[in-house]
Amino acid sequence: MIRSIKSNPTIKLLGICFGHQIIAQALGGEVKKSSKGWGLGVSTTNVSTDSIPVWANLNKKEQLNLIVIHQDQVIEAPKHSHVILKNDFCPNYMLNITPNILTIQGHPEFNKAYLQSLMNIKQDIIPKTTLLEATKSLEKHTDEKIIAHWFSEFLSQK
Template sequence: MKIGLLQCDDVAPALIGPHGNYPDMIQTLLRAVDPDTQFQVFACHQGQLPDHTANVDGWVTTGSKCGANDDADWIARVSDFIRVLWQTRQPLVGICFGHQMIAKALGGRVERAALGWGLGAYQTTLEQQEPWMTPWHSQELQLLASHQDQVVELPPQGRVLAGSGFCPIYMMQVGDTCLGIQGHPEFSRAYLEDLLDTRRDRITPERLLAARHSLRGSTDDLLVGRWILNFIRSVQRQRAD
């Protein structure tokens, strides 16, 4: 399988050395599931948008410090590209910012979370089981997270796959070809710890302490990495039929 990575930001320079950049993290996650997975990276935040006919099996978008509602030319171009992928029925998986971009580009709504930052490892409930969600081990899902915005209204043909009281639209599927995940299965605990340190001036001490405490628990990063590849393969099978 070959994945087109839509890179929407860079890791802070001080953190790239120990943790790598966003595409590195996603490649590490998905290769831990399938070592033969190949990647082509497109630096969308620097104006490098691919052609939708690129020779890839599916697309994955990274997170970003930007917001889906920001007024930037490259964000508008990514939105246009998402709509082309939707129209041509190509598999697309959005992570955090990418999840929000899918929702907004296809007619949903994204807003700043009323309850503040979503930080650390927090648990959500899977509301339905899709065929590509294998293996299946629990109704609960826990991933690392770092976000202020979230999807508050699904696009047409969207449905909620997982949610919580804090983030009701935590995971969604739009039609048969788009999957959005608010959490970060590609993040390591060490990276999120260091990221929290860089945001001490923007986050209350109480929220930081709670986020750090949550990192002691287990997460379902490899499970979700497998689901991402399963989802892309399932779309490809449908297109071949």
């Protein structure tokens, strides 16, 4: 199914978190549990200016803050994909795979209160120091509106 979407430019596909991972793996990338532990809290990512698509070049920000909660991540991106967002913890944070597939590791659909609730539910399986750092990171602003705008622009491209 994903391969047929990849070859049909009229169909657009978005993948968020696990969707990001499964699409990347289905197209030849590699997904593994991160040796760095949990990605949790508000994560700062860098905009990759060398491969940013035209539809995403709508602001001059060099970094975006987004909510994350994951252990697995894309270790190796599929061939012909372009990294749009990256950081040291997650080097394949947001991928544009062909003109019609866009994936992201973070959760632009979450708000901080929802993440705090998830962290409370999972407090028995997440290391205490990771929870403390993630809770402190919730003080940062988040840029989910920029990602929502990028999604809208991506989906409206022909």
